[in-house]
Amino acid sequence: MTGTPTVAIGALGGTIASTSNATDGGEIVPTLSAERLVAAVPGLGEIAAIRAETLAQLPSPSLDEPTILRTLGWARAVVDAGARGVVVTQGTDTLEESAYLLDLFWDRPEPLVVTGAMRSPQVAGADGPANLLTAVRCALASVSRERGVLVAFDDELHQARWVAKTDSMSTSAFRSPVFGPIGRCVEGEVVYAVPAARVPPLRLPPGQETGDPRVPLVATYLGDDGYVLDAIRAGGANGVDGVVIAGFGAGHVSARMAEAVGRMAGRVPVVFASRTGSGPTGRAMYGYPGSEIDLTARGAVGAGWLSPVKARLLLWALALHGPVPRSDLAAEFELRGRP
């Protein structure tokens, strides 16, 4: 390839773009454009021609699936126009979810890299510029191709499927608890520990870029009698398109909650995941009411190694195509819920 390669940077807001008018530097809100983020990284223009676009200026708790699907459309367009790679900057609170939603549909070999910052640009030791530089290096590297969506943070590279925000304040907030990061950026070089591989992307149904199925995530708790799940079911047939349960341990719930799961699974797809933050749902170990074997017999499907929020996004993405038959649901979680 000749000439300076182009990397497109799309900014969605978050701490990396947040500033303060207060004298004590508090009360930060997203204000900075993509151009301003780029201008804060010394030497960026020497390694790539940067095409910067401000796609939104939101705190990441207020991002939603349609905004991320619009971001996907933008990323496809810039790659089709010749960008060698794409970087999306956003708030860290929901970054693990946006990255995975993008990954489910990212159907290009070019790297799509998501990053953010834990410290805002005005404070000492702001990490945004370093993370953005790492993300651009990652997006430029030919070894990053055919890996789907990656998350660059604190010099580490993570697969979107497994990465999670695991600390509310630390600059090394991102981890891949089950399998660890797959790469690092060291002295400007992008290095991976594993060969490029990925699960095939899902097809985005035409015209569904603004679709928004309703798939709530219900966390179980000590003494759960199924009240929340039954209340959702009582909301009626038009209420939800599926439900994900964040279960105990390997995906377990109480005996009374198991009955509510059975009632719900008779109406819409129900997926059970583990709330532990690491490790898969069980398949055949426990047999008591509320265990993985019992929930499966009642019609629910285990999320495998996917965290509850990622399982929710997979079910949401499948529901874009309409009602999801249980056999398709089980097959998709079997394919996408394990390494």
Ligand code: ASP
């Ligand atoms: N604390 C968040 C961040 O790191 C705020 C947000 O997610 O927008 O960006």
